[in-house]
Structures are given as C-alpha cells and as structure tokens.
Amino acid sequence: MTSTRQGGALRALGGGLLLTTLGLLASAPALAVPSFARQTGQECAACHIGAYGPQLTPYGVRFKIGGYTDTDGKEGKVPLSAMLVTSFTRTAKAQDEKPDGASRTNNNRTMDETSVFLAGRLADQIGAFIQTTYSGIDKKGSMDQADIRFAHVTEVAGKETVLGLSLNNNPGGQDPFNSMPAWGFPYVGSDLAFGSGSISSMINGGLTARVTGLSAYAFWNNAVYAEVGTYRSLSPSMQSKFGLGRADDMGRLGAGTSYWRLAYMQDMKKQAFNAGIFGFNTNIQPDRSTPGSNRYNDLGVDASYQFLGTREHVATVSTSYIRERQTLNAALDAGDVENRKARLNEFKANASYHYNQTWGLTGSRFITQGSKDAVLYSDGYANSSPNTSGYILQADWTPWGKEASWGAPWANLRLGVQYTMYTKYNGAKTNYDGNGRDAKDNNTLFLFAWTSF
Template sequence: MLKSSRVAVFAIFLIASASTYALPSFSEQTEQPCKVCHLNIGELTPAGRQFKLKGYTQGKRVSPFSLTATASMTKVKSTASSADASVTMPNNGKLIPEEANLYVAGKLSENVGGNIKWTTSFANTTPLYGSAGVQTGVHVGHDFFLDASDVRFASEDVIASKDVVWGVTLNNAPAVQDLWSTTPVHAFPYRSSSLLNAWGIGHFGPTSMLDGGLTSQTTGVGAYAMINDAIYVEVSNYFKTSSGSSALQLSGPVNAINSSSNPYWRLAWNKVSGNDSYMIGTFGMVTNLARDPFVVGSASGKYTDKGLDAQYQHISDTHSVSAQATYIQEQVEWGSRSVGRSHDSSMSRLNTFRTKLTYDYARRYGSSIFYFRSNGSTDNFYWSYNQDPTVVTGACNQNNSLLAYCSSNGNPKTNGMGFELYYVPTPKVHIALQQTYYRNFLGGSTFIDNSTGASRAAADNNLTYLYVTYAY
C-alpha cells in the first residue's frame, strides 16, 4: 500500500535536505545568537516559532543571503547481496561533499519575509536501471532545484478581545510552513543520507505522500492564525507546479497532482510556561495524483493523509530536553485501471509512526534516540519481487523498477531504532553521528535485493551516517 511509495519513493531525501537551519542572516537580523531560536540544527525553540509565525520579520533588514554546505560519510552494513556494490551503492563508506544550499531568508518588508532555499546535490540521487530491470548505476551529482521554501505576510491584531497573529503563506512543500519539528519536512531526522536514494526508498522505509512526496513539485497558498498564543489553525491548498527551469523543479521522480483541489489543514494547541512548552495537534491533506506517463505501471490515486502529533520541550541555557511523536494514517483510492496491474485492490493503506527524545547540554553537545515504524496493506503487485521479465507493472518489476529492494511477502512493514550524537563547536558548525538499526524492512526480517533476487536481512541495511554542516 505504500501510499507514498507509488512514486514518492524519494521523499526522504527532500525531508533531509529541507530542514530549518540556524541561518547567519536570521541571527544578524534579530541580533540574537542562534541558540535563542534553535535547540539544535532542525528544532525551533518557542522564540524561533514566534519568529517564523510573524513572517521572519522581527528585527532589522540585513543582507538575506546565507550558505550552508554538508560533507558526509554513509556506511551500509552489508552490500553482499548486490550484483555489484560499486554500481548499486557507489561511495558507500567514503567521505564525500554531499550538498550545498543557498538561502534568501529574512525580512523583506515590515510584514513580509521568507525562507527561500536552493539546493545542489553532489551525492547520488536517482537509481538507473537497464532494460532487464537490473540497477546499472546511479545518477550522480550537481542537481540544482528550489528546495522547500516559504514566503509569508504576517500581522498582529486584537480580534474579539483576543491577541491574534495571522498571515498568508506561499510555499512549495506541504507542512514546510509549520512551526513544530513533528510535521513532515521538519521532522526528525533533521538530516539523513542522500546516498539512500540509491535504494529508491527512504531512511525510515515507506512514507506517506504528505511526508515529502510533493516537496518542490507544488505551489501552496494558505491562511493561518495563532490565537492567544494557544490555538494555531491553518488551511491551505496546493496546485501543480509547471516549469521548464531546473531551479524550480524536484531532483527525482515527479508525483504530478491532477486536480486544483488538494487541501492541507493544521490545528494545534500550544502552551509555553517558563522553560517548558507543549503542543498537541493534528494535520492532514487530500491529494489527487495523476498517473505518471513516463513510469510503466504507475497509477493515479486519491491520497487521504491524517496525522496526529505532539511535542514537549524543556529548554534552559545548560540542560534541555525535547520529545516528539508523529503518527500518520494514509488511505489511497486507486484508479480502476491499476487493479490487477499495479495494485492488488482498489484501496490501500499505510500507517507510519516516529518518535524521538533529545538531551542537549549547553547547546554544544547533544544526543537523541529515535524509533520508527511503518505498516500497511499487503500489495503483491506493487511491493513483491518479480523476476519475470515480461511483467512491466508495479514497483519491483524487472523492466522499469522503481525500487532497489523488494518485499518477499508483498507487505511494506518496516521498523527500527537508532541514535544520534552531535557536537556544535561554534554556532556555524554542526557535527553529527547517526546510527540506524533495522528490525524489519519491507515486510519482515528479510527482503529481496532487486539487482540479484537474493535474500537480504533487514540488519544488512543498518547504517552509520557521519556528517558535518557549515553555515556562512
């Protein structure tokens, strides 16, 4: 059922690359150190959420340009099942320049501000397959595109005796405008390896369409309001983005929406009390996806995503703790032509859950532990390995495969846990070591390597990710 799967298999790359960084331009604009708005590289404090809520306009106007660059090393535990590891996972275990980002971010006028981001990727982005479906290489490098970005108008008023901050957002990624690090785009991990795109699936396995599948491919317009700093509400709608410019397109497969009505909504309760802050919320989106004419066996579908999330933070100058949890339930109604061709039935579902706990000392040293799980409908036409060269539908066919790895039982079940350690020697440098352990991957403790048909253990995907990000 892999709702996001169907062609949203590269979502995790976008989630990783779209995180909110502590930009030097923001620090200069507000005349405050980065730690006032950020707990760590991807998580906003109450002050940071207020800055974003009010349209990035607090402070003075300064040069809005910032740059970030990331170098990394990814090591997957085993590539023994692959036909040729140098083809299916090049640069595994090697230190590489991973990506660079250019930001135009900050105050544009008294009521208008934004965070606009362009990304160039030097790492693997897209698996390449031969006519028999065997992975023959990976498209490497120098992709350039408009990443998850947000421009907004914001105002503060008293309405019906209540303090209201309200505004309008223009963005290109559902949930990028959200204030908490629980919703897609901003959710943990705040970075994950771009090399994992060679799998054709993300770090945490199958994810929902809302969870990054439309990033950089849509234009969204919405209205939001925070009432008495307690109730946050937003309603937006997303449209297909059509552009011939690579600077306005996604690097990777396109999940083209085929309707002018793709609503997104958000409702959250927020409380800040001294050093503690709390949030409980819900969000969701309905997306009508067109069949991709360039992907054999792809299917149109109506994706209905519903999410629940919660966050707690205790933030002080010395000891800080934060915890997040997110659950997304997705249901997809497939087009009639896909039944018996690309999917087992006319409807499928996918449920995903993530949770993370972080301890931070003096905004210099930190550690996180995390857990993730996805499960859903069995869909043999989509997920199961099929070595028959005459089959041209589904994600694991041997002619136009979307996935490097396939299920042995048609189920997307994936779960695991891990930890991350980070060190911030200066506000401009973030060094982190991330370790992920898989208990199940695509259906169970074993799955299939699509390049050979060989069985592979979930633990073979255990990975180490070391990265350094520099901001200027």
C-alpha cells in the first residue's frame, strides 16, 4: 500500500510491474555508514545533518563529489558497513486486507531490512557506495543502491575543479546534494502503509536497481555543479541474478534515455545553500518482444538552505518540484489507459531543526497531482484521479555519531517517531475507494529503530 509499491504497478504502463520494495529502498536509509567516518577520521556529524542519514552538510557534498576517497591518510581502513531497521506501523483504520509481508491488518511489528555496504575508498581516485539488502517484509535479498566513482582534481580557468564519472543504478541517486527524490525526506518509512500516494514520477524510484548508467560530472570552484549521463535497462537474466525477479521486468529503455543536472552551491561556513534544475527523459518498451513504447519527460527544480552556526543549533529548509509529461502509446494500444497524453506533478517542502546533532524535529508537506484517467484510475480511486496530499511530522533521537560518543566511529543509532496525515488520497478526502475509506483513515504512526555499524 506504499506510494512506491502502487506507483510501480501503475508505472507498469511504461515499464512493467516494478518490484514493490525497490522504490522504498531507494528512499530508505543510506549513506549513513560508519565506514566513511572511519576512513576520513571525521565524526558522522561532519557529513550528515543531525549526525545521521542522507541529509548532507557541505563537507558531505564535497566528499561524495570527490568519489568517496577523502581519507585521514591512515592505512588499514576496511570499507565495509552494515545496517538494520526495525519498526512498528499503525494506521488510523485497519486495512481491509493484510499488506504484503504483514502478519495482520494493523499494528505490525517488523524487521524491515538489513543491508551490507561496500562504501569508501577503493583506490586513489576511485570510491564506491554499493548496498545489498535483505527485506524482512518480502523475505528476499537483492542488489540495492550502487554508485562507483572516479574523481580527478584539476584547474579550469584558474579555479579548482573536480572532474568525475559515476557508474550507478538509479537516476538521481548519484546526486551529490542528496536533495532529489532518491534521498528525500522521509529518509525511512513504512513498507506496510500508504507512503506519499499511489503513483510517483519515473525519476522518483521508477527505475531503481533495474538499470545501469554512466554519467560525467564537473564541480567548479566549489560552487557550480554539472552532470550529464545515460541509462540502459538490465536484461531479465541480469535482474534475476541481482535478486530482482524476471517477472517484474520493467521492459527495455530506449537509446535516447538521458539524465542531466545543473546546480549552484554556496558554503559560507555557518550557513549554506544550493539550488538546481534536473531532467530525465526516456522511452520504455514494456514488452520486449512487441514494438511500442511509452515516453516520460521529467523536469525538476530543487533548493535547500542550511543554518549551521556552531553546530549546536542546526536548521534546514528544502523544497522540490517535478513535472512529468507522459506519452503513453503502448499503454493506449493495450487498452490500459484512456488518454495518450498525461501529466504528473510532485511537490515537497521540508523543514528541520536539530539540537546538538542529537535531537531532531522535521516537518514536511507533499502534494501529488496527475491527469484524470477513467481507465487507469478506476478501482480504489475517486474522480478518476491519483491526487494525494498530506503532511509528515517526525521527532528523532541520535545519541551517537559525535566525536566523543559511544562506539565512534564504529556504530550509530537513530530512534524516531513519525506521523503521516493525509488531506487527500487517490483523488478525494472522503470515500476515495468507493467502500467508505477516507484519506484520514490512512494516517500512519511509524516508530523506528535504525542502526548502522
């Protein structure tokens, strides 16, 4: 019932039914791995807002752009880490049927996932972040995020410039600002609830782990970042080897698939900001043996501001907007949609406050709006619409991750409580499914323990 799970099913019009957990893992915990801290000799708080999770400080941005290779010069560092997430999920009203992998229709306690990471410096100019994950919900393991980088420092117009290559398996996952959907808030969420709606844009988890791509990037004068790349789909046999399953093959990406990113960052020590624009364009042939494809054009803008001060009081604000235009030729020919042309818009805005890199509060607003389609949005939708909106509130405690904390730099922990409130779900505020279920019935309490070592 999560956003990415249902979104994957709907995106089957363009790419086949996606493995339900992949999108979730794309937005699940990552990059908060102690192997990076051991390699650099820095505390987790040096790279991460609140000493944990994907939200990066300017130092963290530069570390990722530099290919995960920065080091304190000491030998013997092993670039391995592991992670465990457990949780409790309660919705305001029990679901009609048990969610996949759940033991009951409500009040589920789960071991969400365990992951092993190869994360850190592999050679002087080569580093990697590779994650394999076992899902406690689906009882299976698979390849998750992968980003292998080469980075070289030179000068352009008299200014220091990093030139690099990224081999990765998720468009946007390699973004150094971690402000695109692959790393967006909430950084961890329930696999048994309703997420941020029933559909999502292609760049928002639609291709995670089922593609491979190569991009080239440049970071000039610690301020201007530019990247361009292309992707191709993995063969069904390769997807099977990675634990993704042949049955969930999304289809074949067209040769013109492209990803691009342009951003500006300014690090003023006590505060920082970045703003950018990005795009992703692809044709997907859902049936590899039959001609016909669907076109997706994603265009997004994002921005974030950080007040860092002395690191005792840290506040952040971030926002993003994605506009997707779809041309669904194959889906229309198959009778899966009513309209050949469609659109999908996603908006998110987040604000957070952390005290002493330990206690954190985050609030988020999300809005998804899409074209009406009586065929595509029939059962479970009101007004033939996928429109969904709501708020997320989270409070968390990160007792470790600082220089003098227990286990540094070998262990970290975050405990949190998260509450999602829906003002609209699948097209309506009330009775969206025709069976009397309201948007507020999906309101979700999520308690989690997220540890890495």
